[in-house]
Amino acid sequence: MNHSLRGAVALNVNEVHHRGLFEAALASADGCFMVVVGTLLAVSPRRPQSIAIDGSLLLIAMLMLSPMTSRSHYVELLLPYMTLLALNWRDQHTGRQGRAVLLTSFAW
Numbered sequence: 001m002n003h004s005l006r007g008a009v010a011l012n013v014n015e016v017h018h019r020g021l022f023e024a025a026l027a028s029a030d031g032c033f034m035v036v037v038g039t040l041l042a043v044s045p046r047r048p049q050s051i052a053i054d055g056s057l058l059l060i061a062m063l064m065l066s067p068m069t070s071r072s073h074y075v076e077l078l079l080p081y082m083t084l085l086a087l088n089w090r091d092q093h094t095g096r097q098g099r100a101v102l103l104t105s106f107a108w
Contacts, residue, residue, distance in 0.1 A: 004069035005029050037061045056080030057101050
């Protein structure tokens with residue numbers, strides 16, 4: 001089973017019978033996700049402590065935008081989720097951004 005954005009779109013739009021609609025829906029979902037990720041990266045504070053948040057966000061985005069993501073790939077999500085949780089507990093300044101990244105990744 002494909003757990004990426006492509007798989008989520010494929011569950012709702014039949015790729016074989018409605019190829020044009022599928023491509024449009026996939027492009028829209030990918031575009032929206034990239035805008036959210038780009039916005040979160042843009043508002044990230046430029047300091048050494050924020051590198052972990054940016055890296056976590058990029059790893060989550062990489063798996064979501066991949067054409068094929070299976071359950072075995074979710075092991076890779078342990079590192080960014082633990083990093084974001086640790087930063088959220090340790091640093092109040094980046095707490096809001098860490099929560100936004102986590103909520104975005106769980107929403108998709």
